[in-house]
Amino acid sequence: MTADVAKAAAALFVAAILQVTLLSQINVFHGAPDLVLVTLVCVALLRGTIFGAVAGFGVGLVVDTATLQTLGVTSLLLTIAGYWIGRYGETTGRDRSHAPFVSVAVVTLLYSIGALILHYMLGDPASASRVLLDAFPFELIFNLILTLPVYALCRRLFRPPPTGLEEVQLLG
Amino acid sequence: MTGVLVLLSIALITVYFRESSSGGLHQVQSAGATVLRPFEVGADRVSRPFRDAYGYFAGLVHAKSENNRLRAENEQLRQQAAQNAFAASENADLRKKLHFINSPHYPRGFGHVTASIIAQPPSAFEQQALIGAGSAQGIQQFDPVVAAEGLVGTVVRVAHNQSLVALLTDDTTSVSAVDVNTGAKGIVKAGASFDHVGKDQQVKSGDLLVTAGWKAAGLSSIYPRGIPIGQVTSVGQNEVDLYKHVQLQPFVNFETLSSLVVLFPPKTR
Numbered sequence: 001m002t003a004d005v006a007k008a009a010a011a012l013f014v015a016a017i018l019q020v021t022l023l024s025q026i027n028v029f030h031g032a033p034d035l036v037l038v039t040l041v042c043v044a045l046l047r048g049t050i051f052g053a054v055a056g057f058g059v060g061l062v063v064d065t066a067t068l069q070t071l072g073v074t075s076l077l078l079t080i081a082g083y084w085i086g087r088y089g090e091t092t093g094r095d096r097s098h099a100p101f102v103s104v105a106v107v108t109l110l111y112s113i114g115a116l117i118l119h120y121m122l123g124d125p126a127s128a129s130r131v132l133l134d135a136f137p138f139e140l141i142f143n144l145i146l147t148l149p150v151y152a153l154c155r156r157l158f159r160p161p162p163t164g165l166e167e168v169q170l171l172g
Numbered sequence: 173m174t175g176v177l178v179l180l181s182i183a184l185i186t187v188y189f190r191e192s193s194s195g196g197l198h199q200v201q202s203a204g205a206t207v208l209r210p211f212e213v214g215a216d217r218v219s220r221p222f223r224d225a226y227g228y229f230a231g232l233v234h235a236k237s238e239n240n241r242l243r244a245e246n247e248q249l250r251q252q253a254a255q256n257a258f259a260a261s262e263n264a265d266l267r268k269k270l271h272f273i274n275s276p277h278y279p280r281g282f283g284h285v286t287a288s289i290i291a292q293p294p295s296a297f298e299q300q301a302l303i304g305a306g307s308a309q310g311i312q313q314f315d316p317v318v319a320a321e322g323l324v325g326t327v328v329r330v331a332h333n334q335s336l337v338a339l340l341t342d343d344t345t346s347v348s349a350v351d352v353n354t355g356a357k358g359i360v361k362a363g364a365s366f367d368h369v370g371k372d373q374q375v376k377s378g379d380l381l382v383t384a385g386w387k388a389a390g391l392s393s394i395y396p397r398g399i400p401i402g403q404v405t406s407v408g409q410n411e412v413d414l415y416k417h418v419q420l421q422p423f424v425n426f427e428t429l430s431s432l433v434v435l436f437p438p439k440t441r
Contacts, residue, residue, distance in 0.1 A: 017208070021215040022223065053174040057181065065204035066212060071197055072184030079181055083174045122189065 007157045008043050008051065012059040015039040020066045030130055031138030036063060037081065037111055038146045041103045042154035044082045045089040052082030070122060077114050081107050100151040101144055108143050112136050262430065268320035269433055279396030281437060285309045288431040290334070299342035305434065306333045314394045316435045322400035322423035323347065323383060324432050340401070340422055348384040348393055349401050351375050357384060358418070360401055366418035371409055375418050379404040396435065
């Protein structure tokens with residue numbers, strides 16, 4: 001468990017730094033890949049609700065701190081995202097091959113809407129058409145492209161917990 | 173657990189939002205950003221070659237599309253410039269005609285229609301031009317045609333919205349003319365020679381020739397009097413011929429003609 005926490009912290013920290021320094025500068029019709037969100041989805045899918053929520057909160061704080069944005073905004077959104085995807089992973093979706101892609105697609109949409117609402121409530125200038133019509137399709141495509149390598153990496157880092165239903169091969 | 177984290181996030185947002193920029197959370201955030209700074213710098217240095225490569229290729233794509241856009245814009249502007257130059261030339265030409273129509277040289281009592289040339293003569297053997305005005309505009313056969321510089325020719329065929337003009341230089345065009353300087357009379361043929369000038373009449377090189385505009389026995393010339401035709405360039409005579417050999421140069425440059433004025437007596441229409 002401690003090893004998983006360390007791995008998740010390292011993976012999300014690297015993702016946050018890469019997101020802040022490199023990926024946020026990619027701009028295709030205001031859309032950019034969100035490596036933090038994709039990594040969080042993969043981690044939460046493999047490790048469940050609590051892990052997802054805590055990871056989301058922590059990495060949200062890192063992102064808000066590094067970008068000097070309102071502290072807690074990204075944490076709130078990523079905490080909820082991590083919890084929901086963890087819930088999906090704990091139920092039926094984890095072992096399905098399309099689960100990470102579906103999760104990333106749904107979370108990307110909900111995260112965009114949530115961020116829009118939150119920024120609107122905080123009085124920040126936010127254009128719904130720009131976020132949802134212009135940026136969202138490209139952000140979704142970028143995130144889906146990132147999902148395959150990130151999920152493969154996360155599967156190597158976080159092997160699924162034993163379910164007790166493993167097949168036992170009898171000798172003789 | 174998740175609820176606690178959500179509440180904690182909301183609390184962070186609330187406190188951060190309400191406190192001043194020198195508040196506790198801002199200080200913590202500033203310290204955290206300072207701690208993260210080396211990692212960001214390191215990541216920036218590591219990723220710089222990739223960003224430069226991305227920027228290079230993005231710049232190439234952008235430059236290519238911008239090049240195409242500028243080429244299209246350049247072509248459009250070139251066409252616009254050509255249209256402007258043509259409009260300016262047409263404007264100058266029409267101004268000259270307007271000046272001519274308002275000048276004392278314009279024949280009294282004559283109406284006019286200004287028309288542009290829509291087809292030039294196909295070859296040097298056919299000294300005719302098609303103009304964009306016809307019977308619908310009041311033009312009739314044998315109406316005289318002029319330009320600001322002088323006589324152009326005669327309307328020889330009329331359609332509803334087009335007319336065919338035989339130029340002064342056409343072999344079939346003959347105009348009774350008079351030498352303004354000496355009063356010598358004759359006939360300008362094909363815009364090149366001033367014929368039927370008796371040997372007793374005085375004509376010299378440089379004299380100006382205008383239309384005679386005669387009237388006799390109920391008949392009259394189709395050309396009004398006083399329209400400039402050309403300038404005498406050479407004069408000669410011999411013992412055999414009855415008349416002088418007079419050559420002239422028309423005032424109108426038929427090669428650059430783009431529009432002209434068709435004259436007609438208003439009482440006849």
